[in-house]
Amino acid sequence: MPLTYTPLVGAIHPESKFEVGNRMAYSAMSLVYGEKNACSAALPENCEIKDGCAYVKLKNVGDGLAVKGKSIKGFTVCGDNGIYLPAEAEIVSTDTVKVSNADITEPKSVAYAYCATNFESNLYATENGELAIPVSPFVTNKEYNKHSSLHLSPNSLNSF
Numbered sequence: 001m002p003l004t005y006t007p008l009v010g011a012i013h014p015e016s017k018f019e020v021g022n023r024m025a026y027s028a029m030s031l032v033y034g035e036k037n038a039c040s041a042a043l044p045e046n047c048e049i050k051d052g053c054a055y056v057k058l059k060n061v062g063d064g065l066a067v068k069g070k071s072i073k074g075f076t077v078c079g080d081n082g083i084y085l086p087a088e089a090e091i092v093s094t095d096t097v098k099v100s101n102a103d104i105t106e107p108k109s110v111a112y113a114y115c116a117t118n119f120e121s122n123l124y125a126t127e128n129g130e131l132a133i134p135v136s137p138f139v140t141n142k143e144y145n146k147h148s149s150l151h152l153s154p155n156s157l158n159s160f
Contacts, residue, residue: 023133041136042125045095047110053100054107055092056140062125062132064094072097074113074121079104082144084111089123097123109141 029035042058042065049055054077058065072091076084077099085101087110092098099110113121114137124131139145 041133043136044138044140047140049107052105053098054110055096055098056110057096058135060125061095062127064126065091065097066124066126066131068122068124068131072123074123075099076111077101077104077107078109078144079106080108109139109144111139113137114139
């Protein structure tokens with residue numbers, strides 16, 4: 001099997017050994033030799049709510065954030081009810097992502113790649129213009145963590 005083999009969605013064990021090896025190399029080059037900026041997965045530093053949007057500032061972004069593909073996938077946002085809905089996300093600075101959903105005017109929490117039903121996430125820290133290490137799954141407000149395993153709206157439950 002080649003080092004770049006990619007299985008169907010849902011596999012728990014990373015089959016692409018090439019990507020895992022690259023991530024380990026970035027960490028070693030930074031932690032042991034001090035040669036890289038992106039040494040571990042990016043994590044949220046803070047989340048500011050402004051004008052109906054959440055601005056999530058991340059640390060450990062290396063040279064900055066980048067997306068693998070055309071648009072960022074994997075973000076959800078919730079309001080007072082604690083029900084996470086899919087969100088639009090865009091990189092607004094080297095370390096900040098703007099997250100919003102038109103149906104949530106006062107966001108309370110943002111989650112990224114934080115659910116068993118969310119198989120897509122494609123936000124990375126970069127090093128010298130290359131994708132280095134993926135952003136870690138997170139939820140910004142633990143008070144709204146109890147519903148984060150679903151990320152479903154009440155209407156979507158009728159489809160099961």
